[in-house]
Amino acid sequence: MQQSLQFLQAPALELQSLVQQEIEINPVLEEVAEEAKPEAETESESESEDWDKQLEELRQKDEEWREYFSQSNTPAVSYSPEAAERRQFLFDSQVEAPHLSDHLLRQLTLATSNPEMLRVGEEIVGNLDEAGFLKIPLVEIAQSAQVDYPVAQNTLSLIQTFDPVGVAARDLRECLLIQIDRLGKSGELEAVMVSQYLSELGRKKHQDIARALKVPLERVQAAAQFIATLQPRPGSSFSSDDKQNIVQAELAVQKNGDDWIVVMNEDPVPRLRISDTYKDLLASNGQDPSLREYLKEKIRAGKFLIKCLHQRQQTIFNIATEIVKRQRAFFEQGVAHLKPLTMNQVAEVVGVHETTVSRAIANKYVQTPHGLFDLKYFFTPGYQTASGEVMSNTSVKDAIQELIARENPAKPLSDQEIVKILGERGIPLARRTVAKYRAELGLLPSNLRRSV
DSSP, rough: OOOHHHHHHHHHHHHHHHHHHHHHHHHHHOOOOOOOOOOOOOHHHHHHHHHHHHHHHHHTTTTHHHHHTTTTOSOOOOOOOHHHHHTTTTOOOOOOOOOOHHHHHHHHHHHHHOOOHHHHHHHHHTOTTSSSSOOOOOOOOOHHTTOHHHHHHHHHHHHSSSSSTTTOSSHHHHHHHHHHHHTTOOOOOHHHHHHHHHHHHHOOHHHHHHHHHHHHHHHHHHHHHHTTSSOOOOTTBBBBBTTOOOEEEEEEEETTTTEEEEEEEOOTTTTEOOHHHHHHHHHHHHTOOHHHHHHHHHHHHHHHHHHHHHHHHHHHHHHHHHHHTTTHHHHHOOGOOOOOHHHHHHOOOOOOOHHHHHHHHHEEEEEEEEEEGGGGGGOOEEEEOOOOOOEEHHHHHHHHHHHHTTTTTTTTTOHHHHHHHHHHHOOOHHOOOOOOHHHHTTTTOOHHOOOO
């Protein structure tokens, strides 16, 4: 179980190392060339029954893992010449990461044409460290760009919606909260733990957190596991002046007629099979019980590893396909047309647990017509209006900003009054959400906005 989830979460380069370790400790495994046929199911009927029994016992031990493995074991992509030809249009085995600044500035020009915001954005991007954090005060950014502070705040909020998720945060807490918000958990336990108990979380004082928040220890541990999948250094996967990092796109999205399709890059995933030599050795050594049991165990473990690799590819492919289906406007028109999407929505369609989606997208990159993106970038929360229309949180922020811009300065709108007005427009929001978005827009509370 742990091995299968470890393979699922591992990025391509790490996966290669993990598989190599398994090859070294399991002599029955061997890697095959790309043109060779993948491992065929040649076990006897009795061996197949033993395998199915073992797999079923493992499935019953963990609900999430069982849901993960309830999908088809069919490999995500065939090894046909047609599939290889489709991959060839953009994949090399390794892709050099662009500079973080170039990646962000390209998104900035797609997201806004406002000259002041472009000027501020260049200042912000130019002052990010290698980890992707903004370490100088925003007021200095505003002064350097010669703009009002609210413009700088709006621009920072915009850049914080870019890929990689969590970039331009001013500290680790803000970085993790940005990612949690993007994944649709801003009002849940994970956000509270990061916001109020980050120090305790870092020291794994789960019992203290559970006691303070009056929630079950198991729930805190599950939240901690989720938080551990987040990226504490969002800029680290990009190259800098003194360090060239390598990332590997595990899949790509390309136009196929009127549709957009997902193309898996199978090159980084080792192709394995059970050595015929050891199969023959097992068949010919029926008189040596210890040797026979050893070989049976190694062959079972090898087959399980091969199934794990196939399942990993299938899961990532299924999740990416659903992302492409829901984010078609992004691929057609660019970053500004990203739609609200949560991991739970994808999990329900794919038929896996929500945390399986979180593991599957961790540190996985996709090549798109708009550049190289982390899969986490495509998950962003939103709101459904009374009419059924889905609005992104960016659109909701615009509505709040417009209301405050038109308010009576002598009697500014309170957060609760904004909630009421938006509710009448069919946009349901909590007061704390309005307060949060107002703060992100650089707008003061009503008592500080009042003027005579």
